Amino acid sequence: MSPANYVYLAALLFTIGAAGVLLRRNAIVVFMCVELMLNAANLTLIAFSRMHGNLDGQIMAFFVMVVAAAEVVVGLAIIVMLYRSRHSASVDDANLMKL
Amino acid sequence: MNPTQLAVAATSTGEAVQFWVLGTVAVLGGLGTVLIRRAVHSALCLAGTMIILAMFYLANGAYFLGVVQIVVYTGAVMMLFLFVLMLVGVSAADSLKETLKGQRWLAACCALGLGILLITGIGQASVGSFTGLGAANAGGNVPALAELLFTKYVVAFEVIGALLTVAAVGATLLTHRERVEKSKSQREQAEERVRAGKQLPPLPAPGVYARHNAVDRPGLLPDGTPAESSVSHTLRSRGQIREVSAEQMASLAALEQRTAEYHGQPSPRRGPAEPSRRAIERARPQDAGEEPADGDGGRDSEREEAAK
Known part of the structure; x- marks a missing residue:
């Protein structure tokens, strides 16, 4: 099996995630699609790490995971706040910075 | 070379089978995340995809990251997503109404274009064969990662620690709500009750004295009519009241x-x-x-x- 297969799979997952970000309206689902894209990027980093035989790729993937965790925490807090002020989690309703 | 190192260096038939089976499931999970309308089902699909990605990490010699993927992503992040979903309302399915005309088709075309671009880009690149992590993981995956993390990437590690702290404080600040008005005292509550003309003494007890004492029997008033307030509203709306x-x-x-x-x-x-x-x-x-x-x-x- 060619090592490129992992990269192809990651590209496919990244594309699916991007399509989800563009298509979906629910802010939480949009967020989940962003997570899918980050995971696809992690898969390429880990496949490249094995391809080149050093661990720098894995360290990068580790950092991506930490940043994704921080991003999820802040993003979900923003979604909860938006829901409190607008009573909807749809991205269409959040068209103003301030009510 | 021990067997685990060998498995990391070469791609066996077993790994190919694993890749095709799990890869298909991962893509289906990703499609489910995007296409299923109920947000909870999307979250479950995404959790499945993440578990499969963890298996791919393990197959690629990233033993530490494979476990971290399951613990942090599937365990913590997806649970956080589900918590917020439950908080925001599970029943809120996506509306099918298009607010921008043709936006859906344009978005699908853009995604298709991105996919073609990425895949032809990978096709152009010369991806050789795996060098394998046998040498890098020789002393164990976790010690090797730790050595790299605390020497070469120590500054990035510190910065990321600060980032996590800032994120935690930020999330607390964002979701915190200050109480604007003073909370009512017991006396104020009692006065409000009297002013509103609500029932002041305790409600009458259910049951007919010396014959029935069940909570689903309304107590009888002196003229033989049942006392409405002696039984719970829940029982009344369920139709479980036995009128004596x-x-x-x-x-x-x-x-x-x-x-x-x-x-x-x-x-x-x-x-x-x-x-x-x-x-x-x-x-x-x-x-x-x-x-x-x-x-x-x-x-x-x-x-x-x-x-x-």
Whole structure:
């Protein structure tokens, strides 16, 4: 099996995630699609790490995971706040910075 | 070279089979995340995809990251997503109404274009074969990662620690709500209650004294009508209340009629469910002296009928 297969799979997952970000309206689902894209990027980093035989790729993937965790925490807090002020989690309703 | 190092260096048939089976499931999970309308189902699909990605990490020699993927992503991040979903309302399915005309098709075209771009880009690149992590993981994956993390990437590590702290504080700040008005004291609450004209003493107890004491029997008022406030609203809306007054009224009316027949008098016609003060008063032997005899007479006539 060619090592490129992992990269192809990651590209496919990244594309699916991007399509989800563009298509979906629910802010939480949009967020989940962003997570899918980050995971696809992690898969390429880990496949490249094995391809080149050093661990720098894995360290990068580790950092991506930490940043994704921080991003999820802040993003979900923003979604909860938006829901409190607008009573909807749809991205269409959040068209103003301030009510 | 030990077997795990060998497995990391070469791609076996087993790994190819694993890749095709799990890769298909991962893509299906990703498609499910995007296409399923219920947000909870999307989250479950995404969790499945993440677990499969963790297996790919393990197959690629990233043992530490594979475990971290399951613990942090599937365990913590997806649970956080589900918590917020439950908080925001699970039933809120996506609306199908298009707010921008043709946006869906344009978005799908853009995604397709991105996919073609990425895949042809990978096709152009010369991806050789795996060097393998056998040498890098020789002393174990976790010690090797730790050595790299605390020497070459130590500054990035510190910065990321600060980032996590800032994120935690930020999330707390964002979701924190300051209480604007003062909370009411007990006295103020009591005064409000009196002013609103609500029921001040405790509500009447359910059950009919000495006959029923279940909570689904409304207590009877002096005129024989059930006291509405003596049973819970929940039971009433479920239709689980057993009204005692109607059957009691009916039995009283029957008794009265039999008594009247025994004495040869015309019986007063009474509806069986109609509650009446007189019937209640007659049912109490201690209230009226002549009534017990009537009641006994009624029972005697019953016994005579049974004997015949």
